Amino acid sequence: MGLSIRQIADLAGVSRGTVDRALNNRPGINPQVKAKILALAAETGFRTNRAGKILGIRKTPLTIGIQMPSIGNEFFREVRCGIDRAAAELADYGLTLSIREMKGFSVGTQITQIRSLLAEGVNGLALAPVDHPDVIALLEDLAAARIPVMTMNTDIAGGPRLGYVGNDYTRSGAIAAGILGLMTDGRPLRTLIVTGSKQVLGHNQRISGFCQAIRQRYPQISILDILENQDDDRRSGQIVREALARWPEIDAIYLTAAGVAGACQACQEFAGGRQIERQVRIVCNDQTPGIMPYLLDGTIAASIGQEPFRQGYEPVRLLFEYLLDGTLPPPLTLTRNEIMIYEHFFKEAL
Amino acid sequence: MGLSIRQIADLAGVSRGTVDRALNNRPGINPQVKAKILALAAETGFRTNRAGKILGIRKTPLTIGIQMPSIGNEFFREVRCGIDRAAAELADYGLTLSIREMKGFSVGTQITQIRSLLAEGVNGLALAPVDHPDVIALLEDLAAARIPVMTMNTDIAGGPRLGYVGNDYTRSGAIAAGILGLMTDGRPLRTLIVTGSKQVLGHNQRISGFCQAIRQRYPQISILDILENQDDDRRSGQIVREALARWPEIDAIYLTAAGVAGACQACQEFAGGRQIERQVRIVCNDQTPGIMPYLLDGTIAASIGQEPFRQGYEPVRLLFEYLLDGTLPPPLTLTRNEIMIYEHFFKEAL
DNA sequence: CTGAAAGCGCTTACAG
DNA sequence: CTGAAAGCGCTTACAG
Numbered sequence: 023m024g025l026s027i028r029q030i031a032d033l034a035g036v037s038r039g040t041v042d043r044a045l046n047n048r049p050g051i052n053p054q055v056k057a058k059i060l061a062l063a064a065e066t067g068f069r070t071n072r073a074g075k076i077l078g079i080r081k082t083p084l085t086i087g088i089q090m091p092s093i094g095n096e097f098f099r100e101v102r103c104g105i106d107r108a109a110a111e112l113a114d115y116g117l118t119l120s121i122r123e124m125k126g127f128s129v130g131t132q133i134t135q136i137r138s139l140l141a142e143g144v145n146g147l148a149l150a151p152v153d154h155p156d157v158i159a160l161l162e163d164l165a166a167a168r169i170p171v172m173t174m175n176t177d178i179a180g181g182p183r184l185g186y187v188g189n190d191y192t193r194s195g196a197i198a199a200g201i202l203g204l205m206t207d208g209r210p211l212r213t214l215i216v217t218g219s220k221q222v223l224g225h226n227q228r229i230s231g232f233c234q235a236i237r238q239r240y241p242q243i244s245i246l247d248i249l250e251n252q253d254d255d256r257r258s259g260q261i262v263r264e265a266l267a268r269w270p271e272i273d274a275i276y277l278t279a280a281g282v283a284g285a286c287q288a289c290q291e292f293a294g295g296r297q298i299e300r301q302v303r304i305v306c307n308d309q310t311p312g313i314m315p316y317l318l319d320g321t322i323a324a325s326i327g328q329e330p331f332r333q334g335y336e337p338v339r340l341l342f343e344y345l346l347d348g349t350l351p352p353p354l355t356l357t358r359n360e361i362m363i364y365e366h367f368f369k370e371a372l
Numbered sequence: 373m374g375l376s377i378r379q380i381a382d383l384a385g386v387s388r389g390t391v392d393r394a395l396n397n398r399p400g401i402n403p404q405v406k407a408k409i410l411a412l413a414a415e416t417g418f419r420t421n422r423a424g425k426i427l428g429i430r431k432t433p434l435t436i437g438i439q440m441p442s443i444g445n446e447f448f449r450e451v452r453c454g455i456d457r458a459a460a461e462l463a464d465y466g467l468t469l470s471i472r473e474m475k476g477f478s479v480g481t482q483i484t485q486i487r488s489l490l491a492e493g494v495n496g497l498a499l500a501p502v503d504h505p506d507v508i509a510l511l512e513d514l515a516a517a518r519i520p521v522m523t524m525n526t527d528i529a530g531g532p533r534l535g536y537v538g539n540d541y542t543r544s545g546a547i548a549a550g551i552l553g554l555m556t557d558g559r560p561l562r563t564l565i566v567t568g569s570k571q572v573l574g575h576n577q578r579i580s581g582f583c584q585a586i587r588q589r590y591p592q593i594s595i596l597d598i599l600e601n602q603d604d605d606r607r608s609g610q611i612v613r614e615a616l617a618r619w620p621e622i623d624a625i626y627l628t629a630a631g632v633a634g635a636c637q638a639c640q641e642f643a644g645g646r647q648i649e650r651q652v653r654i655v656c657n658d659q660t661p662g663i664m665p666y667l668l669d670g671t672i673a674a675s676i677g678q679e680p681f682r683q684g685y686e687p688v689r690l691l692f693e694y695l696l697d698g699t700l701p702p703p704l705t706l707t708r709n710e711i712m713i714y715e716h717f718f719k720e721a722l
Numbered sequence: 723c724t725g726a727a728a729g730c731g732c733t734t735a736c737a738g
Numbered sequence: 739c740t741g742a743a744a745g746c747g748c749t750t751a752c753a754g
Contacts, residue, residue, distance in 0.1 A: 026730085026731055026732085027731065027732060027733095028731075028732090036740075036741085037740065037741045037742070038731090038732080038733090038741090038742095039733085039734085039740070039741060039742080040739085040740060040741075042732075042733065042734090043739090043740090046733090050739055050740085051739065051740085052739060052740085055739085055740090069464075070731085070732075071464050071730090071731050071732075072464040072465065072731095073423050073426040073427050073430075073464060073465055073466070073730085073731070073732090074427060074730075074731025074732040074733090074746095075731075075732055075733080076423040076731095076732085076746085077423050077424060077427055077730090077731075077732065077733090077745090077746045077747065077748090078731070078732035078733040078734085078745085078746065079732080079733065079734090079746085080423075080733090080745085080746045080747080081733085081734075081745080081746070082733090082734090114419075114421050114422040114423060115422065115423055116423070116746095193715065193716070196715040196718070197713065197715040197716060199715065200713045200714055200715035201554070201713070204551070204554060204555050204673060204674070204713065205554050205555060205557060207555060207557075235715055235718075238718070239714070323554060324554070358710065359716065360708065360710060360711075361710075361711035361713070363547065363550045363551070363554065363711070364550055364589070365543065365546040365547040365549065365550035365585055366543070366547060366709065368546070368585075368588070376746085376747055376748085377747065377748060377749095378747075378748090386724075386725085387724065387725045387726075388725090388726095388747090388748080388749090389724070389725060389726080389749085389750085390723085390724060390725075392748075392749065392750090393723090393724090396749090400723055400724085401723065401724085402723060402724085405723085405724090420747085420748075421746090421747050421748075422747095423746085423747070423748090424730095424746075424747025424748040424749090425747075425748055425749080426730085426747095426748085427729090427730045427731065427732090427746090427747075427748065427749090428729085428730065428747070428748030428749040428750085429730085429748080429749060429750090430729085430730040430731080430749090431729080431730070431749085431750075432749090432750090466730095
């Protein structure tokens with residue numbers, strides 16, 4: 023076990039209070055004394071003990087604010103589970119959470135909710151930021167005010183934040199191509215890409231990764247078109263129906279975002295109507311309730327998950343450790359791209 | 373925040389020491405008083421605060437013993453990383469680890485090492501048990517002595533243990549079949565299964581899961597033979613070479629265990645010698661250094677991982693929580709079957 | 723069988 | 739600017 027603050031105090035010939043002032047950058051300490059204590063701490067490899075610290079600060083507990091577009095969003099339901107788990111585990115260690123949820127991505131609401139968290143006096147913030155100048159400006163204010171921010175699920179381009187926990191979207195797209203590549207065995211594969219929105223960075227990164235992988239390794243895969251469904255099932259179904267009518271030779275569809283069920287329905291109708299054996303292969307993302315039936319009935323060949331639970335759990339935990347003793351999180355915590363197929367879920371014979 | 377032991381003491385009209393005796397089943401307390409305190413604790417929803425407990429027991433710290441066949445075993449190297457991480461995180465909370473490693477699965481060594489850990493006075497144990505009556509007998513002694521045991525990576529059939537953290541082998545096999553199923557698109561696929569040993573439960577469970585999935589969903593997949601390579605690369609290469617000579621029509625090989633590199637080499641020679649375009653598809657397990665080159669050069673179509681890091685991390689953590697305040701771990705913590713393909717690792721364009 | 727005291731490692735007012 | 743004291747929630751000898 024390491025040294026305690028008391029031992030450092032004895033070595034330095036000062037009181038524990040003074041060591042505390044030196045170690046925690048508190049005001050009211052002679053710079054010389056401070057330097058001496060810090061040097062001593064460094065050479066003895068002193069690390070402040072977490073259990074002691076937790077108990078010591080119990081009267082002024084830590085609060086972390088959460089802000090995210092989780093209302094009516096199936097994906098974020100699982101992120102929320104991760105957040106709740108972290109909250110339960112860290113409650114004993116004095117952590118409190120304050121959560122603000124919104125429906126959809128709204129710049130105004132996001133800013134209002136962040137401000138309301140700040141008014142509550144949160145010590146840190148985890149959020150899924152909207153990529154907008156006003157939000158970035160607010161994050162810059164937060165950085166100036168020394169309030170640490172973790173981004174979750176989506177990162178902010180160039181904006182200041184302590185760290186990001188979420189998907190590696192480019193690789194996710196490459197993996198989608200890799201799955202289709204496995205299925206073609208060298209034969210040509212005509213693919214339709216259905217994306218959420220060309221305004222959303224993550225969706226574009228997936229497309230980019232998909233195209234890079236094709237270029238590098240799967241010349242047999244061709245892209246017929248890239249269409250937007252605005253993450254909407256109805257629109258998604260309509261787009262896919264039209265595409266199938268126009269290009270009945272479609273072999274596969276890659277969906278970068280939501281609207282999966284709509285696309286699946288359209289494909290099922292198409293297969294049913296034409297009485298064809300050949301099936302359109304669908305690759306999509308995540309494991310939301312809406313896609314499960316299609317994964318279980320074989321309509322979806324594979325879905326690529328992104329550890330949503332961890333996307334909630336880790337930001338809270340990393341923020342807590344930073345607030346507790348200054349432990350810096352990695353700037354990027356990329357969650358695993360989990361390929362999920364039918365056999366991950368089937369129960370029958372096992 | 374919940375109540376403290378002091379508040380329970382005040383409510384019950386006793387001292388904190390007495391509350392401590394009641395809550396922790398310590399001797400020397402009037403049964404009536406104990407019952408009263410326990411009732412009070414239950415109705416107020418009292419939970420003992422971990423930070424307080426950790427500091428309180430600091431003079432008699434917790435020690436967990438680890439025993440595993442990790443010497444010269446690439447897979448367990450990553451398990452070890454998880455163990456070390458847990459140790460580092462929990463050191464501040466007073467946890468110490470004592471680790472015994474052995475080369476290969478030896479009943480005698482395992483028992484000797486476990487005994488040596490017990491002689492050291494460890495409070496709990498995490499191990500990858502050899503499935504042998506002597507080991508089970510020892511585990512029964514441990515259970516009688518109230519020493520909690522977590523199994524990691526392999527479970528013990530029917531033996532007493534607090535919980536298991538590791539792969540769901542049956543599902544792992546089913547997923548291997550699912551991957552091959554994706555690649556066939558309904559065309560026949562003649563598969564060779566290369567297993568480690570027909571004496572190892574996990575290997576057999578993988579084969580069983582593979583067969584079940586085929587029966588249920590992939591009638592086009594046929595199994596040519598099931599051969600043993602004893603987890604040895606040389607033997608593995610030899611077996612595969614002979615099999616390819618005998619059945620040149622082999623479409624795919626499923627390896628349930630180690631010896632992957634040997635099999636890959638044999639396939640490469642075969643492809644090179646015959647100048648054929650059609651490639652034997654290989655599906656295997658884990659992400660050891662030996663298989664990475666073959667995953668990166670396309671010889672392996674997919675490898676199924678099993679979160680080795682977590683297999684080390686979780687047992688330590690769950691054991692710690694159990695020892696700290698009696699929190700029971702889930703009996704089964706099944707790690708994810710992570711399908712890994714080329715695109716999970718390629719770096720070129722990203 | 724029970725209570726009062728001291729201690730784990732740290733922080734927080736409060737004197738000086 | 740610095741130290742001594744009290745306290746966070748719990749446990750551990752030690753008296754009685």
